[in-house]
Amino acid sequence: MTPQTTEAVDDYLKAILELGGPAEEAVSSNALASHLGVRAASVTGMLQKLALREPSFVVYQKHYGVRLSDAGKRRALEVIRHHRLLERFLHDFLDYSWDEVHEEAERLEHYISERLEDRIAAKLGDPASDPHGHPIPEKDGAIAPRNEVQLIHWPCSVPAGISSVSDRDPVELREMKRLGLLPGTKVVVEPGSRTGSILVRIGSGQPTRLTLPLASGVLVSGVTE
């Protein structure tokens, strides 16, 4: 049987979901193009096909933007569930380190069957989040909303908990691990900001100076003490 979706289609759907944000706003072709690393012309072509598909994956309006249809959103969330389950599985069962899981999961997420998805989830005991702290959508696509803020936007002296970290760059991830910037860790931003860095107390250690690129990859939320 021909697969329902291709790798390219999955990647478009994920990108539209991410770029649309929690409000699921319409996403422009240019935004998709730069996020996916392809030309805007390629995006237009793909969106036209996705809109004409049966069932349609997107609602596309020329010169305006694109939104996911119900079917599109369902598939996007399924692929994200695959990705995050795989990351946790590779990390917990196959000795993958924090910075190695993303690349492998990014490839395999398109190819695992529903059966394998279920077996991995069962083996892991239906985990709620991946190793970077990102929530794993339920099988029906449900995903608990979160109040996350970039650490660099968190007010001084107010304690916060790391809820997740960006998994895009393995080098950054290794550095975060070294510094103890793990999901669940308590952090306090100390007075002492400069251009290019902030001062942060991580867990119970001494305040540490974090460069902005690094700190911008750390998402936090309030802690109820």
Place this chain on the structure above:
Amino acid sequence: MTPQTTEAVDDYLKAILELGGPAEEAVSSNALASHLGVRAASVTGMLQKLALREPSFVVYQKHYGVRLSDAGKRRALEVIRHHRLLERFLHDFLDYSWDEVHEEAERLEHYISERLEDRIAAKLGDPASDPHGHPIPEKDGAIAPRNEVQLIHWPCSVPAGISSVSDRDPVELREMKRLGLLPGTKVVVEPGSRTGSILVRIGSGQPTRLTLPLASGVLVSGVTE
């Protein structure tokens, strides 16, 4: 990075390796076409590309046939190693049954990284065979030669051991499991052949009548008693 091989290329290489047999004879386009379920014309086109690649995967002579080059053989064995390691992993760690592993492994074999291959092998303790009894090639491609014969060609009354079973048909596999036709089991062909079936004592049970399609999927070798 663009992958070194595509799924189609992998499938051609595996097919050439299998159809060439232990002597690695040249394989005809027609044989490949019927094995792969595509038209002979498609095979010719693909072989021409595979021969021109750098490094070349095949040695191709028009109107004669095709053989694997060293690079082609290496890749074919790597994919087979992936397939069989995956089968054992799915079976032993993720509660897949005997007849479910093939389909999943057939898809994933093309997409797992060398790192995942290594981690799975380590987790399993470098197993020698998959759940159907097929030998898993070593990382360098080495694969112990076997003296297997189809059960239907084994002489009467001479004890034999099942070395492997065909994994193509899940229905057949379930039937084999029900009958106890598992790799390692001792079998003896009893006098009582008819057209369409043979009589076989499986393990220490009573003689059982096996249909030829089923029995032809059972490979045996001599047992040293």
Place this chain on the structure above:
DNA sequence: GTCATGATTTAGCTATGCCTAAATTAGCAC
């Protein structure tokens, strides 16, 4: 040796998913 038959290859087409370059459209300033 010729010829027929079956195997094989060529030629030309389809679809996906990307590209570039050129044309077009939308939205904003004024």
Place this chain on the structure above:
DNA sequence: GTGCTAATTTAGGCATAGCTAAATCATGAC
């Protein structure tokens, strides 16, 4: 409203991997 600029779309091309139909080749029968 006009016009500028940036976003968007169209047009035409490339590679992969399949297809059909037509041409060609090779081998065995005679």
